[in-house]
Amino acid sequence: MREQPTNDTRQPANADGRSVRLYLLAILLAPLAAVLLLAAMLTLFHVSDLHFGYEDRAALDWFAGEVARLRPAAVICTGDLTMRGTPREFEMAREWLAALPVPVTLEPGNHDVPYYWYPFARATRPWREYDALERAVEGDPNLPDAAVVPLRTAAAAQWRFNWSKGRVAPRDLAAALQGLAHNAAKPLRLVTTHHPLIDAGTEGSGSTRGGRRALAELARAGADVVLSGHVHDPFDVTLEFDGLPIRLVGAGTLSCRLRASRPGFNLLEWSADSGLRVTVRSV
Numbered sequence: 001m002r003e004q005p006t007n008d009t010r011q012p013a014n015a016d017g018r019s020v021r022l023y024l025l026a027i028l029l030a031p032l033a034a035v036l037l038l039a040a041m042l043t044l045f046h047v048s049d050l051h052f053g054y055e056d057r058a059a060l061d062w063f064a065g066e067v068a069r070l071r072p073a074a075v076i077c078t079g080d081l082t083m084r085g086t087p088r089e090f091e092m093a094r095e096w097l098a099a100l101p102v103p104v105t106l107e108p109g110n111h112d113v114p115y116y117w118y119p120f121a122r123a124t125r126p127w128r129e130y131d132a133l134e135r136a137v138e139g140d141p142n143l144p145d146a147a148v149v150p151l152r153t154a155a156a157a158q159w160r161f162n163w164s165k166g167r168v169a170p171r172d173l174a175a176a177l178q179g180l181a182h183n184a185a186k187p188l189r190l191v192t193t194h195h196p197l198i199d200a201g202t203e204g205s206g207s208t209r210g211g212r213r214a215l216a217e218l219a220r221a222g223a224d225v226v227l228s229g230h231v232h233d234p235f236d237v238t239l240e241f242d243g244l245p246i247r248l249v250g251a252g253t254l255s256c257r258l259r260a261s262r263p264g265f266n267l268l269e270w271s272a273d274s275g276l277r278v279t280v281r282s283v
């Protein structure tokens, strides 16, 4: 009996052809997939304590270069823009911040009021220079997936000896809670303060009055992360209140006032699939 010829000999050739086509398609689509992946990833830079007047120019240049290279959706700055709160220092801050090619959000620090040896200015118009800077350079990052809600912790004066420490005033907390409620639909809710609401084991301390209570209320109101500065060293801890996690992330400094770390900032990368990743970038 004669055996029927089969097409078996052609199968491997078809399979090879298909593999080659799939391979070429993958090569063609890979850049598109990478672009889509990057588009889905939200990138923010969290920087703090620039301290113009005692700034580290090399660190500032490096940071500005990173902003130009990676083009984050926004730069979030958590206070202490100046050293002594003088008009000259605020002008230096304005010039540098205005040159950044992305939106910037600001939060005032305890150094952003006239220094103690300008008691009249400190008593009568503590936030004049800071407010003018904010009006000049702050932009709305307009982030579809994230809210940036400010909570002021710096005070020009308070009922204790050390005025550089933090405090949460009831009206400021109420405004932050309202901001969170307004942004309840956003999947990532960031609160920005200058002082850490709770000290996180760093050399420096915020000793923020009302910080723990504020943190509990922020967690209940749906805040995911509190970004802060002040201690000049980065940290990243997660606490829980009533079973609700809230992350505290601190940025270092770009000034010469160093503590335990090199000058640096925090790179924040968020996507709906992978959540928030925080990477400390140092000079």
Ligand SMILES: [Fe+2]
Binding pocket: 049, 051, 080, 109, 111, 230, 231, 232
């Ligand atoms: Fe500082």
